[in-house]
Amino acid sequence: MSFRHWAILFGLMASASSSAAAAGQAGRSISAQIGGLEHLYSQSFVTGDARVAERLLAADFIGFGPNGKRWDKATMVSTVRSLPHQTSAKITSITVRVHGDTAIALGTEEDRDPGSSATSHRAWLDSWQHMAQGWRLVASAEIEPKR
Secondary structure, three states, X not given: OOHHHHHHHHHHHHHHHHHXXXXXXXXXXXXXXXXXXXXXXXXXXXXXXXXXXXXXXXXXXXXXXXXXXXXXXXXHHHHHHOOOOOOEEEEEEEEXXXXXXXXXXXEEEEEEOOOOOOEEEEEXXXXXXXXXXXXXXXXXXXXXXXX
């Protein structure tokens, strides 16, 4: 192989390597963004700031809770707004996988309701999609793991 062919091959390999590194960086950056959005959404149930849910939930959001009850955006915005609010919500773990314009977040959370000294534990799977307005939560499912 001539020097020119080796130079072209090396250039292609370097380009592919830097593209893969950039994709990895972008994935980590998106993971951090989704983690931040999950935290904001979780805290909205403590603060009662329904504007957060209104902004982050896709218009066609769908989800269900540990009891199997289905949720839509209007239900979730109303739940965030309603009193009494949770006294604490803490995400204890989160793993995010990015697939193009979709991100899947798998997490666990500890919550405390007003008037209760007990902490509830939940696990959830959230699906986010990148839209023209930014990342929006399109689907969610929760369970209460047995302890």
